[in-house]
Amino acid sequence: MPRQNRVLARPVRALLWLAGTISLALGLVGVVLPGLPTTPFVLLAAACYAKASPRLHAWLLNHRLTGPMLRDWEAHRSLTRRTKTVAVVSMLLMVSLSIWSFRGRLVLQLVLLALGAIGAWVVLRIPTRRL
Template identity: 60%
Template sequence: MFRTLWLLIGLTSLALGIVGVVLPLLPTTPFVLLAAYCFARSSPRLHDWLLAHRMFGPLIRNWNAHRAIAPRAKLLAVVSMVAVFAGAWAFGASDRVLIIQAVILPATALFILTRPSGPRA
């Protein structure tokens, strides 16, 4: 049961990561890292495929080896967060939503920005 749940979360995360490659507002790196984590617990075949992938493999190996996020990925993640908050504000999101975002997004950005850059992907 848990293996199936990990697999579903991994596939969903990978799908979001792939969409994030073409949509600038959706960060790729966190979703690919989550997919790798989930696949490690559910499907060794998918985990190995993801590690060997030309585009996603270096992101995961950089994180595993150095707990590092490439500078470009950091920049895109933070810009995406700012854009999401600006969009929510511009479209008139409720004060509650804006407050939640104003707390969570900077905390997440701080975490991302304080990770080492490590070797480039």
């Protein structure tokens, strides 16, 4: 590899690693924060790690929680209707519960509603496939 490419490759890999780590963190936060989707962030983290850190990519692929979803994504580049339904319904339930718990705080309720709508939109834009 020419010297110029090696110099550029290291900063690019570092940025991809950083983007993957931030995406994975957002995905983990999305598990407990209503309206923040988990799946797209985990998929983005895996894509970044595939280029930046084969070791972390392999770890995600073999992890008991993220592995099946990522292997399925890499094989088909789509989600099943059931997966999308579970994601959107769980977001709807959690956003509704959060909006109810913040009753009387209209601004927070509107922010939660907007985040939930964005999260559902992201999930619904992912291609759907049949089993």
